[in-house]
Amino acid sequence: MTTIAVLGNGRVGGNLATALTRAGHEVTVADRAPGAAADAARRARIVINATPGAGSLDRLGALREELRGRILVDVSNATTDGPDGLPADLIHPGASLAEKLQEALPETHVVKTLNTMLFPVMTAPAMLTQAPDAFLSGDDPQAKQTVRDLLTDLGWRKEWITDLGGIQTARATEAAILFVPHVIRSTGFTPFAISIAR
Numbered sequence: 001m002t003t004i005a006v007l008g009n010g011r012v013g014g015n016l017a018t019a020l021t022r023a024g025h026e027v028t029v030a031d032r033a034p035g036a037a038a039d040a041a042r043r044a045r046i047v048i049n050a051t052p053g054a055g056s057l058d059r060l061g062a063l064r065e066e067l068r069g070r071i072l073v074d075v076s077n078a079t080t081d082g083p084d085g086l087p088a089d090l091i092h093p094g095a096s097l098a099e100k101l102q103e104a105l106p107e108t109h110v111v112k113t114l115n116t117m118l119f120p121v122m123t124a125p126a127m128l129t130q131a132p133d134a135f136l137s138g139d140d141p142q143a144k145q146t147v148r149d150l151l152t153d154l155g156w157r158k159e160w161i162t163d164l165g166g167i168q169t170a171r172a173t174e175a176a177i178l179f180v181p182h183v184i185r186s187t188g189f190t191p192f193a194i195s196i197a198r
Contacts (some may be wrong), residue, residue, distance in 0.1 A: 008050035053078035098170035099138030109143035134194035
């Protein structure tokens with residue numbers, strides 16, 4: 001059992017919190033109440049960023065002390081929204097939200113994952129008709145192993161998890177969000193994930 005704080009109580013955060021609780025972890029969900037995120041982060045070993053990506057850097061940057069020594073699992077994508085509310089452009093072209101978070105939180109182990117799929121797939125990867133991929137980006141090998149174990153608890157098989165390397169590789173997976181609005185407009189909100197055919 002691991003103590004986990006989920007920052008963000010929307011569809012993504014709620015889905016992850018429910019699944020991780022079901023897997024036997026002690027999970028706290030921080031809402032927008034003043035001090036809630038700081039209190040939750042202070043008590044957790046792993047913190048999951050499920051806040052809207054456009055505001056994540058400011059929100060988490062303010063928690064530098066509370067996040068010191070923690071593993072920060074970043075599942076968000078920082079984008080501007082188009083007229084229909086779907087992602088339009090990257091906020092950090094030439095970089096990534098994960099890199100910006102690692103820069104702002106040098107004593108936190110940032111690991112990027114689960115950001116290349118619609119949210120139901122995060123906790124039920126076997127729902128898809130073919131094997132999906134969950135990608136890992138991060139500079140600390142032990143932190144990535146911890147996150148790999150967490151993904152296993154969510155139903156991800158070992159062979160479905162691909163370690164891409166350092167935190168800079170999150171640029172590639174975050175850019176994959178640009179596929180999402182086009183796929184949704186074409187086929188609707190049917191669950192899907194970006195995966196590598198092998």
